[in-house]
Amino acid sequence: MIYSIPYYIKIVFMICLLSTIEQCKASFEVLDPSYDQKNIRIIGQKNKKKVYVVIVEDQLHKKIYCVKQYCEPDKIFLSLKEVLISLIAESANIPVNRVRLIPAETFFPGKSYKKRIATLHTFTPGKSLQSINYPKVDIQQFNKRRKVFGLTRDVINHMSLSPNLAQIVAFDTFTGSKNRSRVNVFFDEKSNDFYGIDLKKAFLKDLGHLTYESIKKMYAAKSFTSRQIDALKIYCDTLKKLITKNPPSDICKKLDALVKTTNLNNKYVLLTRSSVEECKEMIRQNYNSTKKLVKLLDDIIKNHPK
Ligand SMILES: Nc1ncnc2c1ncn2[C@@H]1O[C@H](COP(=O)(O)OP(=O)(O)OP(=O)(O)O)[C@@H](O)[C@H]1O
Ligand SMILES: [Mg+2]
Secondary structure: OHHHOOHHHHHHHHHHHHHHHHHHOOOOHHHOOOOOHHHEEEEEEOOOOOEEEEEEEEOOOOEEEEEEEEOOHHHHHHHHHHHHHHHHHHHOOOOEOOEEEEOOOOOOOOOOOOOOOEEEEEOOOOEEOOOOOOOOOOOOOEEOOOOEEOOOHHHHHHHOOOHHHHHHHHHHHHOOOOOOOHHHEEEEOOOOEEEEOOOOOOOOOOHHHHHHHHHHHHHHHOOOOHHHHHHHHHHHHHHHHHHHHOOHHHHHHHHHHHHHOOOOOHHHHHHHHHHHHHHHHHHHHHHHHHHHHHHHHHHHHHHOOO
């Protein structure tokens, strides 16, 4: 079957695959203590009200990154979460940006407050769906205003447009992420791929449970089409991979290790500690409900007429 595919399609496919792998295996040479920071050039800036985003180029390895730092010092926990969530993404090759911590008291080009931590993100190709007016696609699983709590048929239909989208949606369910609005989904016209950015609002909602309830209700009202089932298969396989590779005890260990490296001063220790405990509770809760969700999906997929 694969032999009948024209060679130029195979080449395009390989290029797309390589760009995805590049995201998955980010090596962050610029953070190595032996790296000469003179090779880093600031090439852009995207300052928002609450966050500074500075785009830098590693001229030695020809790579682009974003340095992200919150304007308010009490937002430290958001930076830690971005790194944590990125580590989970790496375990299952999810197409979202990779993130590492730039420690406090460490100089790095593009870091605005030297004394505080910042995060370094692989640069995501393409532009946000919002900025290019990409038609329709919306994969947000939590939106109070629009009364979206879990998966909807629209989200499942949009997931069926690309395996990348189904993977990102599964990742958001597993990490209880409620921030996947159209500004935080990028589309790269060159590779036709979708990517997620902005991972901070994770482990805030038990999306595993909300999705379990929404799927049960949807399925009772009407069965899924074959196209929807195909999208749900990718979604469910991605959830299984995330569940196997990220038991809650591992995620909590990673979170503790991150907190340890931050050298928090007294003022923020308490604040971060209570956020960490709340986050751990949500990690465990979401993990258990996602397992239940996978069982439900397996049954639905198995019972779908071939
Ligand atoms: N990894 C990345 N690759 C490319 N651009 C990025 C990346 N991270 C951030 N940006 C750019 O910086 C902007 C702000 O970053 P981010 O979304 O992480 O912060 P934010 O505070 O949530 O802003 P917003 O409210 O716009 O979502 C993004 O909209 C995007 O244009
Ligand atoms: Mg954002």
